[in-house]
Amino acid sequence: MSARAPENPVLREISRRGFIAGTGSVLGATALGVHAAPARAAAAPAPAPIADGARVPVLVIGTGYGGSVAALRLAQAGVDVHMVEMGMAWDTPGPDGKIFCNTREPDYRSYWLRTRTKAPLNYFLGLPIDRDIPRHTGILDAEEFGGITVYQGRGVGGGSLVNGGMAVTPRRENFGAVLPSVNADEMYGVYYPRANAELGVGVVDPAWFDSTACYQYARVGRKHAQRSGFPFVFVPDVYDWDYMEREAAGTVTRSALAGEILYGNNHGKRSLQQTYLARARATGRVAISPLHRVTSVAPAAGGRYTVVIEQIGTTGAVTAVKNVTADRVFFAAGSVGTSKLLVRLKATGALPGLNGEVGRGWGDNGNVMCGRANHMWDPTGALQSAIPCCGIDNWAAGGAFAEVAPLPTGIETYASFYLSITNNPNRAQFSWNASAGKVELNWQAAWKQASITMAKTIFDKINSREGTIYRTDLFGVYKIWGDHLTYHPLGGAVLNRATDNYGRLTAYPGLYVIDGALIPGNTTVNPFVTITALAERNIEKIIATDL
Template identity: 75%
Template sequence: MSENVESGTTPVAAEAAPQSGFSRRRFVLGTGAAIGAATLIGRTATSAAALPGGTVIGDGARVQALIVGSGYGGSVTALRLAQAGVNVHVIEQGMSWDTPGSDGKIFANTTSPDYRSYWLRTRTKAPLSNFLGFPIDKDVPKYTGILDAEEFSGITVYQGRGVGGGSLVNGGMAVTPKRENFGAILPSVNPDEMYNTYYPRANAGLGVTNVDQRWWESTQYYQFARVGRKHAQRSGFPFVFVPNVYDWDYMKAEEAGTVPKSALAAEILYGNNGGKKSLAKTYLPAALATGRVTISPQHRVTNVAPASGGGYTVSMETIDTSGNVTGVKTVVADKVFFAAGSVGTSKLLVKFRDTGSLPNLNGEVGTGWGDNGNVMCGRANHMWDPTGAKQSSIPTAGIDNWAAGGAFAEVAPLPTGIETYASFYLSITKNPNRAQFSYNAATGKVDLNWQTAWKQPAIDMAKSIFDRINSTEGTIYRTDLFGTYKIWGDHLTYHPLGGAILNKATDNYGRLKGYNGLYVMDGSLIPGNTSVNPFVTITALAERNIDNIITYDV
């Protein structure tokens, strides 16, 4: 299939490097029994397991490498630095997600959000806000939940909060872009090294696999996707299977009733308790198994500035599960790696530049932000095309009209537990609009100047697929999913990208211009669009960049 590259199936060993002679502090795993279980990247866990703890970072510490964020870029960076002999501290503002709730599960179900579901909100803000004409959001206790619906002018950005970042809440679609599209994604990067080395390495590290298509054809849980295929093909569109990080054997066992249902019980948006291979099951256990990595959850970085004796003074707060500040710490780090996600990293860097902490950061910082062209819609099918009351929450395929119409549409589940006769889609489009972050001195916050009207190109590109399908099938758009008589979910993005563009705000490997020892390692490096779901590209780019940084800087 053209969307794939050879990802390989051999896991990458997390070999512990010898202790560095100039190390100032050594941190060890708190639970030795966990080491063996986490030695290989790509090894599948079949339940949501706690990561071993270790000692959180102490006030006044001097550290070799401090990583801000534990998502894809941060996890890659932590593992590879540790393997190179560097002691690493990862700062994560979210929780470690290692303690079950009163229902015995770590994560809440998509259809029943509770206090675990949202980051410091008192009311849910579901991407799909209405159903059958009724609003579905509800009041919840304020808590450091797993999904942040961060609201800016004109757009809501959904982000994962916790150890593992966005990997905790995404649908797991692990798509490598077509090579012919790569030049528009990262124009300063050599595609040969990405497709020969770093995409395969990322796919192996993430545990990317393909669904068993024979099983897919027969299970009732993918009837919705087979209906999507039929409609796409009858309108002349290519329907392509895409890889995922879900453990398909576990999903088959879910259907057989031999393990607790997870994907087949609608778990995804607020975490998955079963077979999904988040970073908490792949890169992060491998990093911790080196004995050189400490993760400090519920820590929030507030400032970074050059230290008088070299390195950087990093200030941070500790927070409780209500978001209250419970303490402050200051440490000095030889090197700081920003991996807080496109929004998180961009906001920090813009604030530090414009408040004078890091004044030498250039004017490119905060620019080039895009939404990966995200737009959502639903279609109302005929009664003879039921999509199934039982649906897996894990997507497996999409409709490819990128070359002709500028859109790739994920055939997404709509797991409501009842028959809806609805087909649901998340589209990625070539939307060219880009926004900029700016520091607001009056509020002390960082704003984003995105405008909802900038979604119109994305809608037009998505219509290149769905207008034709509706015409062929004699169907109509659903108008009850995003409000009252509203067709398009044009208010959000799942895929924030940009804000510290590679080879502009940084050099060609993520070194921030203006400062030695400061780096960017996440999706903020990518200028707004990846043509597909972005996390494999973020992971592969981090693998590439940290290779170069270890060679020349460590």
């Protein structure tokens, strides 16, 4: 039987099979070729963007998980909402007939305003694989700070466009360390089930997993984990597992089995465009303006707020500046986007009453990557699904959970590849650099050593048992650990510190934070289900008490 996503998949799938929470976000797909930007396909007429001088009851900054939850629930409560999104709509096919480009062949659609790719795994066999590309408002932002590169989705749907869809609820016993001021009974009894149902979560069919060629790499990972005594678990995901089975059977167009993930999936994955945002738009009360970037939010007459918005073109140039009045504003630009904006608004005097916790408590969710070189008798398969579905659990003993991740190069690599989430305690702060006119982050590269040490509790033992070694050719020359990045930025406007316990910026009635900036640096698992569930909790309270 296939693992279909039912109306309430978290109840029917996860609890039925007893799968425990895992973690991860897909990574490690290589950029082995590049296409130049050809002539564009004609775009369908788009709704008019927000007008200069407009007044809206609610403005939501960002269209990721938190913002999408807020928009849907506000609209269902009868409130008109306008969402502004810095990225593109991603609803029009390119000249190849596809909306998203393939991970192995990045083109102008791949990166946000870069002229060269910056793949998370940027070496292969010791050779650099990044390539020149045309500058364009592409789907994946590799934002560089002093000590870390933060990968973020750019477009309507935010991070749901580019992640691996790993829909993981933290273990109940770990929740108190994640959000200590939040009632766990409510989260696990109401908001996590609600979030999982809305997101369309399901789990791979174990029998199909055991037989399909595209998960040979994961079965090798399972064998090695179990022989070293580690629990191996299946992990929920928002990919349509029925569709993937048909991909393997050759009856539908391939997406996950064609290496599509890092720059979007053309088929199969239930991003926010297919779930929360689709339902929000169906209310008739939600409008979205893509390629709009908020630069200022300041108090206006009558308890409202003046919001300054730049409209940009696909090369990043500003094409218009708009002043909009909003009764209420929800900051949902992601952990980095929301934190940077709030820090700048406080420092430059637009919102000077924001408290001193704004910008603090930022973390990388303990992300670190590595690869292992397997023996010739342990091939991992030339065909690999880009959607991870399982992991190795050593959280309680070693502070690490390792996703068995794909390396969808299209060739046999004899390599096992992993993204670990670790219990890294280090937290950074965003601050305003007045002389440079920008917000900076004081993350230190050396702080990743804590994550490496925790990940080694898994992989040193497996290597010793299997007689294998670490791959040294994936992140540089003779470099073992991918310790330079995160897929899971969290914090910067922490709940019950920078805000009240429901995301209100209390010095300014009508301003709210409702995204991953609320979560202090680590969720112990892939974070988007927790971001979604927390947003469900917070918006329910805000609608009941503030509207």
